[in-house]
Every structure is written in C-alpha cells, then in structure tokens.
Amino acid sequence: xxxxxxxxxxACLVLAGLSGVPAPARAEIEVDVNxxxxxxxxxxxxxxxxxxxxxxxxxxxxxxxxxxxxxxxxSGGRTAEVSTEPDFAVWKSLGAQALLNGQVNLVDxxxxxxxxxxxxxxxxxxxxxxxxxxxxxxxxVAHKISDAVYERLTGEKGYFDSRVVFVxxxxxxxxxxLRLAVMDQDGANPSYLTDGSEIALSPRFSASSQxxxxxxxxxSGSTVYLLNLETGRRESLGQFQGMVFAPRFSPDGAQxxxxxxxxxxxxxxxxxxxxxxxxxxxxxxxIDTSPAFSPDGSKVVxxxxxxxxxxxxxxxxxxxxxxxxxxxEGRYTSPVWSPNGDHIAFTRQSGGKFHIGVMRPDGSDERTxxxxxxDEGPTWAPNSRVLLFSRQEAGGEPRLWxxxxxxxxxxxxxxxxxxxxxxxxxLIN
Amino acid sequence: xTRTSTLRWLPLLSxxxxxxxxxxxxxxxxxxxxxxxxxxxxxxxxxxxxVQPVRRPAPVTGTPLPGTVQxxxxxxxxxxxxxxxxxxxxxxxxxILERQAAWLKRxxxxxxxxxxxxxxRGTREYNIAxxxxxxxxxxxxxxxxxxxxxxxxxxxxxxxxxxxxGADDEAFRRNRNAHTxxxxxxx
Numbered sequence: 001x002x003x004x005x006x007x008x009x010x011a012c013l014v015l016a017g018l019s020g021v022p023a024p025a026r027a028e029i030e031v032d033v034n035x036x037x038x039x040x041x042x043x044x045x046x047x048x049x050x051x052x053x054x055x056x057x058x059x060x061x062x063x064x065x066x067x068x069x070x071x072x073x074x075s076g077g078r079t080a081e082v083s084t085e086p087d088f089a090v091w092k093s094l095g096a097q098a099l100l101n102g103q104v105n106l107v108d109x110x111x112x113x114x115x116x117x118x119x120x121x122x123x124x125x126x127x128x129x130x131x132x133x134x135x136x137x138x139x140x141v142a143h144k145i146s147d148a149v150y151e152r153l154t155g156e157k158g159y160f161d162s163r164v165v166f167v168x169x170x171x172x173x174x175x176x177x178l179r180l181a182v183m184d185q186d187g188a189n190p191s192y193l194t195d196g197s198e199i200a201l202s203p204r205f206s207a208s209s210q211x212x213x214x215x216x217x218x219x220s221g222s223t224v225y226l227l228n229l230e231t232g233r234r235e236s237l238g239q240f241q242g243m244v245f246a247p248r249f250s251p252d253g254a255q256x257x258x259x260x261x262x263x264x265x266x267x268x269x270x271x272x273x274x275x276x277x278x279x280x281x282x283x284x285x286x287i288d289t290s291p292a293f294s295p296d297g298s299k300v301v302x303x304x305x306x307x308x309x310x311x312x313x314x315x316x317x318x319x320x321x322x323x324x325x326x327x328x329e330g331r332y333t334s335p336v337w338s339p340n341g342d343h344i345a346f347t348r349q350s351g352g353k354f355h356i357g358v359m360r361p362d363g364s365d366e367r368t369x370x371x372x373x374x375d376e377g378p379t380w381a382p383n384s385r386v387l388l389f390s391r392q393e394a395g396g397e398p399r400l401w402x403x404x405x406x407x408x409x410x411x412x413x414x415x416x417x418x419x420x421x422x423x424x425x426x427l428i429n
Numbered sequence: 430x431t432r433t434s435t436l437r438w439l440p441l442l443s444x445x446x447x448x449x450x451x452x453x454x455x456x457x458x459x460x461x462x463x464x465x466x467x468x469x470x471x472x473x474x475x476x477x478x479x480v481q482p483v484r485r486p487a488p489v490t491g492t493p494l495p496g497t498v499q500x501x502x503x504x505x506x507x508x509x510x511x512x513x514x515x516x517x518x519x520x521x522x523x524x525i526l527e528r529q530a531a532w533l534k535r536x537x538x539x540x541x542x543x544x545x546x547x548x549x550r551g552t553r554e555y556n557i558a559x560x561x562x563x564x565x566x567x568x569x570x571x572x573x574x575x576x577x578x579x580x581x582x583x584x585x586x587x588x589x590x591x592x593x594x595g596a597d598d599e600a601f602r603r604n605r606n607a608h609t610x611x612x613x614x615x616x
Contacts (some may be wrong), residue, residue: 173594199589201553219542219610221584243561243585246554259558261585264516264565266558287558303555309514310555333552347552354552373596376552394596421553
C-alpha cells in the first residue's frame with residue numbers, strides 16, 4: 001500500500017512525538033542536526049509561469065526548505081502548466097513526492113497567482129487556490145502560498161507570513177550600538193526602527209503585529225515604549241522611580257507586564273493600557289523579571305531567584321499563587337509561553353554552557369534543544385513549531401538561529417548580521 | 430626597572446579625564462602612574478676622560494588637580510568589583526567606597542551616578558536586575574558613610590556595557606562592577 005505524501009509526512013510527525021503526544025522525559029540531548037528520524041519530504045517547485053513567477057517559486061522553496069520538513073528538489077529547468085494535469089511520471093522520476101506549480105497573471109494591475117499542489121505518487125491534487133494582491137506585494141503572496149502548502153501537508157498552521165523584530169548589534173564588543181530592527185521571517189525587508197543613540201532591548205510584538213513594546217536604556221535611566229509600526233508613533237509607559245524593563249503585551253493587547261526596580265529590588269507590574277493604572281503582581285525581595293503571559297491571558301510565567309538561584313515560576317495573571325516549575329540543575333531565565341499554550345521555552349545555564357529548552361507549563365517533560373557558549377532569548381513561531389533565539393560564540397557577535405521544537409532541526413536564521421533578542425510576530429492578517 | 434618619565438603619562442591622564450564620565454576607563458588601581466624613580470645617572474664608566482657627562486633632565490611629575498574628575502578616577506578609583514551573581518560589597522570594594530565617600534564629602538557639589546554592570550554569563554533581563562542590585566548596594570554603602578542620597582542616582586546597564594571585551598574569567602571579573610560616574614560638580 002502506498003501512502004499519500006501528506007499521510008507520509010504526518011506519520012513521520014506522529015512517530016517523532018510531535019502531534020500532541022507527550023515525549024518521554026529525557027536527559028540532556030546532544031544536539032545534532034543530522035540526528036533524528038524525520039526524513040524531509042521531497043517536493044518540486046518549478047518556476048511559476050508569468051512575471052515574478054521564478055521569484056515567487058524561489059521564496060516558497062526557501063521557506064519550505066528552511067523548515068527542515070521539506071526537501072525542495074531541483075526541477076532541472078522543467079516547468080508544469082497549471083492548466084493541465086502534470087505528467088506525474090516525470091516528477092516521480094526526479095524523486096518528488098509532491099509538486100507545486102503555479103502561474104502569475106497581471107489582471108487590471110493586480111497580481112493574481114493560481115497554484116496547485118499535487119501528490120505525485122497518488123496522482124491527486126491536494127490544493128488548488130488563487131491569491132490576489134498588489135504586484136509589489138509578491139513576496140507576501142509567496143509567504144501565503146508557503147503557509148497554505150505547509151498546512152495542507154502537515155496539518156498544522158504555517159508561520160511564513162510573519163515578521164521578526166530584534167535588536168541589531170554592531171560596532172564591536174565595547175560600546176556596541178544596539179538598535180531595534182524589523183524584518184520578514186525570511187530575512188527580507190530589514191529596516192531599523194531606532195537610531196542607535198540609546199540602547200534598545202527586549203522588543204515584543206502585540207497580538208495585532210502592528211505594535212511593539214521595548215525598553216530603551218540611557219545613562220539617565222530606562223523607559224518602556226509602545227511603538228506603532230504603521231504610524232511610527234512612539235509613546236512612553238510613563239516615569240518610574242527606578243529601572244523599568246522586560247515589557248510584554250497581554251494576549252488581548254490591553255495590558256503590558258514589565259519589571260520595575262526600586263532600591264535594587266525588581267518586581268513584576270502590569271499596566272492597563274486603557275486607564276494607565278499600574279498594579280504590582282509580585283512583592284518579593286528577590287529579583288522578579290521577564291514576565292510572559294499564557295495565550296489565554298490567565299497566567300504569567302516569570303523569572304525569580306527567590307529560591308536562591310534564577311528559576312521559572314507561574315502565577316495567576318492577577319498576581320499570587322506563584323509556584324516554581326523548573327527543577328533541573330542550573331539557572332533558568334527568559335521564559336516564553338508557546339502560542340498554542342503547550343510549552344514554555346526558556347534559557348538554561350548549566351555546565352558552563354547556555355541552552356534553549358522547552359517544558360510543559362506544569363514543569364514536566366523538560367527537553368534541552370540547543371547548547372553553546374551563549375544561547376539566549378527564545379521566541380516562538382506563530383505555529384508553536386519553531387523557536388528563534390540568539391547564539392554567540394565566545395568573543396563573537398550574536399547571531400539569530402532557529403531550532404524546531406524537537407531540537408532536531410537547528411539552523412542559522414536567514415539574517416547574517418549581529419542580532420539578538422528576537423521576537424516573532426503572530427501571523428499577519 | 431622603568432625609565433619612563435612621568436611626563437609620558439600626561440596624555441594618559443587627559444584620556445582618563447575624558448573617559449572619567451563614561452565606563453571605559455582603564456584599570457585605575459593597577460594603571461595609575463607610579464611615582465617616578467630617580468633617573469639613573471648616565472653611564473660614567475671609567476675610560477677616556479675627554480667625554481663630559483651630560484646630566485639627565487630632572488623628571489617633571491604630573492598629578493590631577495584635587496577635585497577634578499581625573500583626581501577621583503586616579504587617586505580614589507571609580508569602580509568596585511563583585512563576585513559571580515553577587516551584589517554584596519566585598520572588603521576590597523569597601524576600602525574604595527570609603528575613599529569615594531571621603532572624596533565626595535570633601536567636594537559636596539559633586540553629583541554621581543552609580544552604574545551597575547554584569548558579565549556576559551547571564552541572560553539580558555536578569556542581568557539588568559542584577560546590575561540594579563549592584564548599583565543600589567554601592568549607593569546604600571555610600572549613604573551609610575554619610576553621602577547624601579540626593580547626590581546619588583543609579584542605573585543598570587546589565588551586560589550591555591562591558592569594559593573588557595574578553596571572554597575569559599579575568600574579563601568577566603572586570604565586567605562585574607559598579608562604576609561611580611561623576612555627573613556634575615567636579616572642579
């Protein structure tokens with residue numbers, strides 16, 4: 001019996017313990033890209049016909065290839081008309097289990113892209129859609145097609161039509177320039193949001209993807225800002241007595257949680273953005289920082305050294321009921337809840353190395369995904385499948401890397417300059 | 430033995446003056462100019478008596494004027510260091526802070542900012558909090574020695590403003606510090 005391409009891939013995912021089946025608790029995992037049992041699905045994406053057809057096919061191919069779940073196959077200059085059924089024998093002979101073909105038309109000044117996804121072994125069409133937009137928006141159309149193909153073949157939402165805000169780092173190890181920047185998830189369209197006259201840290205997206213919050217640091221002190229990406233309007237959360245840092249939006253965008261330091265002691269606060277009232281969530285002589293909301297808004301995970309070393313705690317979003325969830329060896333910081341609510345990712349420092357790891361929100365099923373001199377600050381792709389983080393070699397400049405939630409697919413992100421503190425947007429609507 | 434005239438230190442002194450307000454000052458305690466040693470006389474070994482010995486010029490010593498930023502940086506020391514993940518004032522730091530407090534009491538117009546710093550072996554936001562603890566510990570110590578709290582502000586740079594670019598224990602040791610920066614009022 002021959003399984004369809006989609007069924008094959010889904011079977012692989014289930015075998016890998018990915019489809020909601022809890023993975024057994026494991027000791028430290030040695031990370032190796034080449035280890036693991038996921039065979040990426042071979043698929044062919046010949047150039048689409050029409051203006052920009054080659055560019056669009058290339059963006060889709062790069063997206064799917066980077067996910068590690070697909071292995072794009074060189075079509076050897078072959079094309080496939082979207083109006084007729086493909087010659088499956090040809091594509092099978094190239095080793096492609098799936099074929100994506102398409103055609104670009106300009107209709108009344110609008111970009112119209114027809115595309116079809118085929119299972120070459122079953123000889124079946126899996127998807128046939130038409131996307132329309134403005135011609136200059138062709139990259140976004142390519143990301144949308146990538147998401148549609150990813151979802152059809154994996155059964156899970158894609159994450160390609162999204163952006164990343166991050167801290168661009170330049171200028172050497174002393175007196176580095178740290179400024180905010182934003183780019184598409186594939187590294188395209190990078191642009192700076194601040195001018196580098198102040199240190200910009202900890203940017204985070206709101207659920208709308210149009211607003212970010214971040215911390216600005218100057219010798220005179222720190223400020224938390226809200227920045228609207230469309231209008232460029234920047235607004236301060238107000239004056240605080242000490243340092244104010246580590247801001248994050250609540251899932252509904254109505255609140256921002258952050259840390260406030262007074263006389264050396266950092267606690268977690270939350271501000272209602274409608275009436276601008278602030279409320280203190282923790283009141284402990286220990287360092288409490290790096291809050292992150294659960295996707296339903298009911299809980300906050302945060303970092304505290306109240307037990308003697310930095311560990312992760314979960315409390316009610318109203319404050320109170322804090323309980324520790326990290327119990328492994330070492331120090332745990334920078335927690336972030338996955339958008340689907342299933343996991344909390346974090347940075348863990350142990351054995352002289354830094355690791356990105358994940359655990360269930362109750363602290364069970366902890367897994368270590370990465371390890372290096374300095375891995376820090378994970379952020380989730382909108383589909384909770386991939387994490388972006390920063391990695392720095394000893395004496396070097398930080399770079400962005402991605403790892404999938406199994407830890408098997410570890411790659412440099414498609415942005416090759418100094419960068420840290422990434423935050424992944426939700427899917428753009 | 431050093432034959433360097435102290436005059437050679439003057440450019441360094443002015444560099445220290447410029448750097449005094451920021452956090453990239455070289456190691457103050459170890460790099461402060463040493464009192465120049467007496468210049469050794471020119472070689473007057475016996476030999477042909479026709480050569481007249483030429484006297485080496487007397488050294489010119491330079492020292493910062495009292496009450497200046499460089500006086501504070503060089504003669505007092507503007508930075509104290511901390512143990513890993515700690516913020517309590519060590520004994521060696523207490524000695525320096527006592528000198529800082531005495532100097533600040535002598536020059537009551539001076540306003541300072543304590544800048545807390547952390548090494549890179551911690552994550553960004555935790556290190557902001559840790560740097561705040563260090564700055565606050567130094568502020569409290571100076572206040573305890575009689576410096577008015579109204580003269581002292583604090584800030585934390587976390588791990589974002591190292592003074593040593595290295596990635597070894599010595600660099601980390603130096604980057605775990607609190608820097609007392611003079612904001613205004615120096616002569």
